[in-house]
Amino acid sequence: MAWSFFVIGGSTTLTSCSEFTRALKSDSLEFKLAVAEKYYDKESYDRAVPLLEELVVAYRSTVKSERVNYLHAKSFYGMKDYTLAGYYLSNFTRTFPKSQYSEECAFLSAICFYKNSPNYELDQGETRTAMDQLQLFLVRYPNTALKDSSNKLMDEMRTKLEVKAYHGADQYYHMRNYQAASVAFLNFIREWPNSRFKEDAMLLILKSDFELAQNSVEEKKLERLNAAIKSYHNFADAYPQSVVLPDADKLHRDLTNAIAKNKN
Helix, strand or coil, X not given: CHHHHHHHHHHHHHHHHHHHHHHHHCCCHHHHHHHHXXXXXXXXXXXXXXXXXXXXXXXXXXXXXXXXXXXXXXXHXXXXXXXXHHHHHHHHHHHCCCCCCHHHHHHHHHHHHHHHCCCCCCXXXXXXXXXXXXXXXXXXXXXXXXXXXXXXXXXXXXXXXXXXXXXXXXHHHHCCCHHHHHHHXXXXXXXXXXXXXXXXXXXXXXXXXXXXXXXXXXXXXXXXXXXXXXXXXXXXXXXXXXXXXXXXXXXXXXXXXXXXXXXX
């Protein structure tokens, strides 16, 4: 029984390979397309692609060009080759803007950039491109059923950019580059005024300004102490009920004492 199953399975595989080989060698475009569509429907995209690549060229400027290019682009997406899929899907929407597949391909093209978007610690070029592509998609297709999905993905990617910006500023603080940290956190708040990290960022501006003032040369010390006092008031006014306000209050007392000593 086991041997019979093996033989049957092997026969099926050989038949499949034989059909693929015959389609590759065939001069019949109709046969190539039928076999390519068969592999596409079975999600055997690695088999469909070589056939479709021939057909893309052969059917150029014909009525079948649209369908063949669609299957070709979607096959790369099915193979999870998001770089090539993004290229071919985007090219499809430009070449066939009136196609029934145009909206789907425009969305999937943006999704390819989303799929290639790396961890927040790495360069976020793909993330920004994905957001731009999704925004363009919503402009082109304002009534799309994919509007909520697009907005959800953009929110997710905005959060990734927000986290990257915050951790970039925080890195300066942990490296004890307090001047750069203060500027970076200030820029972070300007770019992300409603961030969930805003309270932490404002406290770290205060801490950075405090450390910078404490370690300043005498001719800059008073100016930086006053700048740190201002950062304290910005934090205390924004978060009067903060659980870390006592920590900020202590820094304020130390700053006030340092200013008094500096004036004597």
